[in-house]
Amino acid sequence: MSNSNLFLKSGFVRAPLQNGVGRYVCQLQRIVLKFCKSHGGSRGLRDFIEQDLVDFASNNPGVVVYLKPRRHRSPVVVAEYLNGDRVWMNMHNKTHSEITKWIEVLRTQQGDIASTRLRKYQYTDYPSVQGPWTPFTFKDPKLNVAELPNEEFGANNRLPMSATEQLRIMFEKQTLDVKPQEE
Amino acid sequence: MSAVKRAQQWATFARTWHIFDCKWQDPYESANVIKKYLMGLHKPIYHPMNDCGDVVVCINSREIALRGDEWRQRAYFHHTGYPGGATWTLAWELHNKDPTMIIKKAVYRAMKGNLQRRHTMERLFIYPGEVIPEEVKQNITNQIRQIRLVPTRLDHIPEEEVQKYPKVMDYPEDYVLK
Amino acid sequence: MVFLTISNLIRVRGPDEFWRKRRIFRLAAHFVGRRRNCYSVAVRNVHRALVYATKARKLKKQDMKDLWNTRISAACEQHNITAFTLKEGLDRSNIMLDRKSLSDLASWEPRTFECLAAIAKQKLQLDGFIDTVDKKYPTGVNLNLKDVMLEAWLKEKK
DSSP, rough: OTTTTTSSSSOOOGGGGTTTTSSSOOOEEEEEEESSSSHHHGHHHOOOHHHHHHHHHOTTTTEEEEEEEEOOOOEEEEEEEETTTTTEEEEEEOOHHHHHHHHHHHHHSOGGGGGGEEOOOOSSSOOOOOOOOTTTTTOOOGGGGSSSOOOHHHHHSSOOOOHHHHHHHHHHHHHHHHHHHHO | OHHHHHHHHHHTTTOEEEEEOTTTOOOHHHHHHHHHHHTTTTTTTTTTTTTTEEEEEEEOOOOOOOOTTTTHHOEEEOSSSSTTOOEEEEEEHHHHHHHTTTHHEEEEEOOOOOHHHHHHHHHEEEEEOOOHHHHHHHEEEEEEOOOOOOOOOOOGHHHHHHHSSOOOEEEEEEEEHH | OOOSHHHHHHOOTTTTTTHHHHHHHHTTTTTTTTHHHHHHHHHHHHHHHHHHHHHHHHHHHHHHHHHHHHHHHHHHHTOOOHHHHHHHHHHHOOOOOEEEEEEHHHHHHHHHHHHHHHHHHHHHHHHHHOOOOSSSSTTTTGGGGHHHHHHHHHHHHH
16 A cells, blocks of 8 residues: 555544534644744744733633743744644744734644645535435345246346247237137 | 444445356356456446455356357467466367356456456356355345347247247148258 | 865765755655665656656546446446436436536435436437437337328328
8 A cells, every 4th residue: 555645644624523513612722932032033923922912812711822932043833732733833034913813723723734635625424315325225126035046037128029029929919900800 | 433324334335146047148248247246347336446346146157158169169278387288178178077167267357357356256156057055045136137038949848839829831731841 | 075176076966965865755755665765766766656646647537537437337227228328318408417426426315316317218218319229128119100100101102
C-alpha cells in the first residue's frame, strides 16, 4: 500500500460528536501567545494583548491563555485542541486586525483542519433514504421456494421466437379460426 | 457502527450462490457470463478492490457443446518445464480425461490475469453431472440463465406428440428416404 | 573554505544544496530502502513518481468513468435493459444525469434507479425505437406496425 498519506492525513467534513447540534463545546483548550516586548515584528501581537486579550479571555472561560514574553524572537501563537491537535502559527509582522482574525479562526476551528486532506467535499450520516442496494433488492420472490436447478429460471427467456415455434402458433391460430365455421 | 448499519452492510455484501447448467452451452461464451458473477460485475456496488464476487456452481459440464469442428481442432498446451516437456492435448482428449477441465480453463482465460484471478477461481465449483454435494446444494439461491436454448432430441419426445405435431406436407408414397 | 582551483569550483553546486536535496528527500520520504536515503537514487525515483502522478491525473478520471460504466450496466441488467437503452431513453426524456449520479443512485437509492430504468424503457417504446441488443421481444412488436401500416397494405391489394 502506498504511504502517500504519511504527512497529510485524510478526513471527512465532519464535526466531532455532532458539535453544534443542540450544544456547542469550544474545541480550543489552550492558547499560548509568544512575543517579544521590544521587537517591531511583535508589534501587532502586543497591540492585541493590550487591547483585546482580556476581553478574549473573559468571553471564553473554557480557554486557557498563556503569555510568554521572550527576547528578540518572532511572535508565535500555539493553539491546542480537545482532540490533541496542536497548531503553531507565526505572527511575525502581522497587524493587529490580522491577528484578531487569525485568533478568531483558531478559536472557532475544531482542530488542525488545515493539515487534513478532504476525501470528499460533502459528508452525510444518512447516505440512503430507501436503503442501499442489496443482492435481495430486486430478486424474484419465486426463487425463495423454487427447487434449483430449475428449467424455468435456467432457460434463456430473452431469445427471439424460433421459426418452429412461430409455425406452430400459426397452425394453432388456423385451427382456432377454422373450428367456429364448422359449427 | 450501530447494529442496524452492521446488518445493512452484511446484507449488501452478502455472497449469493448461483447455479449454472452447462448442458449444450458453449464454454467460451458461458465463461463470460460466469466470470461476471464470479467477479461481482453484476452488482452496482462493484469495485475491483472490494470483495463482492459471488459463488458459481456449474453442473452438467460433461455435456458442453463446442462449435463446429472444435472438439478435434482445439488443442490445450501444457509445458512441464523440462526440455521436450511440451504437450498438446486435443479438446476431446482433455474432455475424456477430465470433463470439468474445459469449462474451468475457459473461465480462467476469460478473466484478466492478476493476483485476484486464482482467488476468484476458488469460488467456482464444477461438477460433471447433475449430482451436487448436499453442503453445496443447500447454499444455492439463484440460477444463471443459459445462453442458448437446450434442444430436445427427437427420440426423447414421446411418440404421441410427434404424431400430433403439424406437418407442412407428407412425403409421396414413392419417395425414397435416404 | 577556500577554493584555489577550477576543479574544486565544479564541485560547488551552490549554497542551497542542502535545501535542494531536502526537497527531494521530502518527496521520497514514503519510499523504501535506498530510494529514500540515497540522494542519487532518490532523485531518479522522485522524478519517475512525479511523471506517474502527472499521467495518473488523467488516468484516474478514465478509471472512474470505466467503473461507473460497469456499475451502471450491472444495475441496468437487473431491470432487463441495457446501458445503451438507459442512456438513450433518459436523453430523449430530457433527464440529464451523469454517470456518477446514475451509479450512485443505483447503489444508494435503488428504487429511484428502478423508476429511471422504467422511464427510459417506456420512452423508447413510445418513440418506436428498438434496442437491437434486447432480444426479449421479437423485433417490431412495439412498433404497432399493424395499426400504422394496415391501410397502406389494404390499398396495395386493390
